[in-house]
Amino acid sequence: MKYDQDSLKQMDKRHRARFINSVIGTKPALMVGSQNAHGQSNLAIMSSAFHLGADPALIGLIIRPSESPRHTFNNILETGCFTLNHITADIVEAAHQTSARYPEGECEFDAVGLEKEYLNGFTAPFVAQAPIKLGVTLVEHQLLAVNKTHLIIGEIQLLDVPENAVNHDGFVDIIATGTVAVTGLDHYVQPTSLKRLSYAKVDRWPEEIQ
Amino acid sequence: MKYDQDSLKQMDKRHRARFINSVIGTKPALMVGSQNAHGQSNLAIMSSAFHLGADPALIGLIIRPSESPRHTFNNILETGCFTLNHITADIVEAAHQTSARYPEGECEFDAVGLEKEYLNGFTAPFVAQAPIKLGVTLVEHQLLAVNKTHLIIGEIQLLDVPENAVNHDGFVDIIATGTVAVTGLDHYVQPTSLKRLSYAKVDRWPEEIQ
Numbered sequence: 490m491k492y493d494q495d496s497l498k499q500m501d502k503r504h505r506a507r508f509i510n511s512v513i514g515t516k517p518a519l520m521v522g523s524q525n526a527h528g529q530s531n532l533a534i535m536s537s538a539f540h541l542g543a544d545p546a547l548i549g550l551i552i553r554p555s556e557s558p559r560h561t562f563n564n565i566l567e568t569g570c571f572t573l574n575h576i577t578a579d580i581v582e583a584a585h586q587t588s589a590r591y592p593e594g595e596c597e598f599d600a601v602g603l604e605k606e607y608l609n610g611f612t613a614p615f616v617a618q619a620p621i622k623l624g625v626t627l628v629e630h631q632l633l634a635v636n637k638t639h640l641i642i643g644e645i646q647l648l649d650v651p652e653n654a655v656n657h658d659g660f661v662d663i664i665a666t667g668t669v670a671v672t673g674l675d676h677y678v679q680p681t682s683l684k685r686l687s688y689a690k691v692d693r694w695p696e697e698i699q
Numbered sequence: 700m701k702y703d704q705d706s707l708k709q710m711d712k713r714h715r716a717r718f719i720n721s722v723i724g725t726k727p728a729l730m731v732g733s734q735n736a737h738g739q740s741n742l743a744i745m746s747s748a749f750h751l752g753a754d755p756a757l758i759g760l761i762i763r764p765s766e767s768p769r770h771t772f773n774n775i776l777e778t779g780c781f782t783l784n785h786i787t788a789d790i791v792e793a794a795h796q797t798s799a800r801y802p803e804g805e806c807e808f809d810a811v812g813l814e815k816e817y818l819n820g821f822t823a824p825f826v827a828q829a830p831i832k833l834g835v836t837l838v839e840h841q842l843l844a845v846n847k848t849h850l851i852i853g854e855i856q857l858l859d860v861p862e863n864a865v866n867h868d869g870f871v872d873i874i875a876t877g878t879v880a881v882t883g884l885d886h887y888v889q890p891t892s893l894k895r896l897s898y899a900k901v902d903r904w905p906e907e908i909q
Contacts, residue, residue, distance in 0.1 A: 492857070508870070509756045512858060514873060515727055538723060541845075544716070551751060589899035645719065659710065659715065663721065676892065684887055
């Protein structure tokens with residue numbers, strides 16, 4: 490079935506949001522932890538984080554401040570840091586529930602029953618239940634004029650990863666950590682391993698890395 | 700196991716690339732189709748596409764021109780368009796193989812055995828085998844000074860999606876289409892459904908959408 494710009498325009502707003510959010514494929518689902526200068530903390534699930542570079546270790550994050558995670562956005566600009574926390578199947582409802590519009594002053598950690606954890610003096614709070622935790626500092630922020638979203642670029646300062654999930658070559662096995670992902674706005678998925686493939690060369694077909 | 704900036708810096712370059720690429724979680728794996736002004740086409744697998752907005756329907760893509768998909772980058776700037784094509788388990792080796800550094804003039808479609816398809820007069824080629832295909836036009840391009848990567852912003856002009864994968868509410872079921880994803884640089888995964896959760900409200904716990 491083909492859709493062009495006219496058929497996309499004719500869709501109901503929420504229908505189109507579900508549709509367009511789905512077609513990119515599987516996205517990382519991460520809980521973004523932050524707090525303001527007065528120590529009021531916030532937690533918000535996001536699926537808009539992406540890898541930007543390994544050296545320096547950079548993460549991009551798209552935030553639409555007109556929608557719910559306004560506190561997160563303000564906190565990141567105010568304190569210059571945030572955390573990214575992986576989600577497992579047993580906390581997927583709690584993680585999803587952080588997207589409810591809790592009023593100013595109500596902490597999502599308490600509201601959804603997730604435990605706050607502070608690591609190595611990092612200002613923003615981590616989620617104790619998360620198997621993988623990233624502490625990130627703000628490097629750059631820009632408003633994308635095209636649709637008034639904000640691009641946040643951050644550098645990874647701190648990583649907490651279970652030792653048994655790290656392969657000898659540096660690869661981290663997020664199947665082993667039970668990390669879930671998301672498709673569309675609300676569909677949580679569990680990745681299962683197909684295979685790792687060797688670095689591609691023009692003169693031979695890729696082989697499975699055991 | 701905790702890693703700080705010092706321990707990241709001390710890692711071997713390739714080790715760090717595998718490590719940092721893994722910790723963001725599951726990423727979409729998409730084949731980017733393009734061609735230059737002379738009709739020479741190119742296909743390159745990328746895991747750096749992200750949802751940027753539904754209205755207008757926008758996609759972001761990070762390209763590091765110093766690495767292999769230089770042809771793709773040049774083609775996008777030259778013709779102002781590209782395609783994004785989903786990958787299934789039966790073509791995952793072919794899709795991965797597009798990352799080999801084929802010389803100028805050699806077409807990855809032919810080299811890896813994927814079929815080129817042109818849809819609705821769109822300039823850039825699609826992959827016939829892909830269950831979901833997106834035709835995208837360039838809206839904005841910027842060099843991110845922080846690490847010399849390029850941010851490509853494109854608008855979805857054309858979407859080809861199997862009718863039976865589209866839910867009545869607009870959600871597209873990429874489990875039904877067999878779309879795979881990637882973690883790290885080379886680990887292909889098949890998502891399996893956990894659950895869809897209802898829109899989060901402060902006064903009730905999310906429920907499963909059937």
